[in-house]
Amino acid sequence: MAAITAAEQGVQQVMVLEGTPEPLQKVRISGGGRCNVTHACWDPRELTTHYPRGSRPLRGPFSHFACGDAIAWFDEHGLTLVEEPDGRMFPQQNRSEAVIQCLQKAARASGVQLRTKAMVQQLRVHPERGFVLEGRGLEPLHARSVMLATGGHPSGRKLVEALGHQVVPPVPSLFSLALQAPELTACSGIAIDDVGLDLKLGSQRFRQTGRVLITHRGLSGPATLRLSAFAARALHQSRYRGELKLDWSAGLxxxxxxxxxxxxxxxxxxxxxxxxxxxxxxxxxxxxxxxxxxxxxxxxxxxxxxxxxxxxxxxxxxxxRLSIKGRGPFGEEFVTAGGVALGDVNLATMESRRCPGLYLAGELLDVDGVTGGFNFQACWSGGWLAGQAISQALTESDQTR
Structure with a gap:
């Protein structure tokens, strides 16, 4: 998103460096291969229900580019999003590949260059201006501005720490719960709505109500994943042990x-x-x-x-009352809680406050949302803001030269 936006604003020689053979793999596997692109418009005052971390700081970015803007952006670039009854929005074709093709087509049309198998391993400030990037499959490269969107991969955190940024230690978020409940897990495959979940860990208490899925290990489903997101750090500190109280009465x-x-x-x-x-x-x-x-x-x-x-x-x-005995195994699309401290970033432009010319967005930041398209929306918003800011900064720099 950042590269496309910057290129469409007139920035020349925009390049995306991708460490893997294929870009956008997280998009491809998200939503079970359908890609939950965003969520239908929500009230900014309700962000605390969607983002366990970063809800208040995100009000600024979302005031400039929120879900409605993302829907319009994809529509302008040839991808129609369809809203489901619960507010989640998927591509009309109902497959992740359509989102990937849309982004790749927009990148090519705007002149963005893509280099795969180019893993950035070192990022340092150039003595005169800009940055020098080095790494596997990459000759030393000079760039006037750099945007890092490395997701939850540790390589991105190492790069920003080397440049003096504070990183909140990442812990898992959005995971299923493994339970000591053989009679319940024997019902694997059953999904049921309006289940109340009440988790107490020390002095902290976490509650959610919604749809749960019984698995052969314990519980998953939207309500369980939301619970794990808000309780991510507390569960990590308790080594994923605790007591979960469930209300199966559907509110009766x-x-x-x-x-x-x-x-x-x-x-x-x-x-x-x-x-x-x-x-x-x-x-x-x-x-x-x-x-x-x-x-x-x-x-x-x-x-x-x-x-x-x-x-x-x-x-x-x-x-x-059931005993939690651990967390479920991660799929490839899990989210982490943690990342670059938001105080190190100007969220109006996504530019680093510690390293001018460096922009950060996505899961690399200490922001994470619940399921439903909220994590992708934070990425689209941050990328769009960074692309706009990079274009403006480079234009102003050229005018003063």
Missing amino acids: GRQEVEQRLQQWRQDQARRTLSAAKPLEHLPRRLWQAFLTMAGVEADRRWADLPLKAERQLVELLCAQ
């Missing part, structure tokens, strides 16, 4: 669930517990798992349900 609450079970005891007296589940939204396989956890025979009639077992079922449905 303990009193309503108690009444529902008592009503079922009367209205469904002759039916078995397995055949007549009291909460319609619960998949039958999950309800049967709860019966197993409560130590109740599935073929027992509702009329014969012991009071102790009824109380145990209420507890499981409204406040099930």
Whole structure:
């Protein structure tokens, strides 16, 4: 985005250096190969719900280039984005490759040069002006301005630390949770909405409500990933151990669930517990798992349900407590919490405050969002601002020469 924007603003000899054989691999794998480009317009005052870190500082960049601007930008460059019911936006073609082709086409049209297998390993300030870049597959290269967008790769953090920047140590974010719950994980593949998650780690408490996916290791899904994002540092400090309380009642609450079970005891007296589940939204396989956890025979009639077992079922449905035993394995599209401290960057231009002429954006910064297109939006906004600022700075420099 930064390279295209700078080139479209008239900057000559814009070059992208990519350390891998193929650029935009993170775009390719994102969203399960669909690429969640951004999220439908949101109120800037609600950024704290979308960005665990960096929400307040991002108000400035988003006032210049937010989701609506990104949608318009891609549309102007030949890519139509389609909004899904939950606000996520995907390319009309419903595949990541369409986003890659759009960006590559725009880069070629604006004259951006792309060099792959060119890994920058050293970045130093030139004694006279600009920077010198050196690395694997790269002859020493002089550049008047440099934009770093290395994502969560450690190479970028090493480069900026060498230039005096403060880096907040990165920790994993947006991950699934591994649980000690064999009866629950036996229901792998079940997704259910409106599940309440309550995580307490020391004096800190984290809550989320939404869709969860039961996996063979524990829990994933949007609500779990959001929880892990906001609790990323606390979970890291606890070595991914703790207690998670789950409310499966879809907001009914303990009193309503108690009444529902008592009503079922009367209205469904002759039916078995397995055949007549009291909460319609619960998949039958999950309800049967709860019966197993409560130590109740599935073929027992509702009329014969012991009071102790009824109380145990209420507890499981409204406040099930499970032990976290670790985090799930990362896919290639995980996000890190941490990076260059935002105080080191002028977020109006994305220029480093410590090293003039150096611009930083994306996951390299201490900014991260929840799932739903928010991380990509931060990248588009930062890249666009940097491209504009680089163009203006170079133009002013040429005018004073």
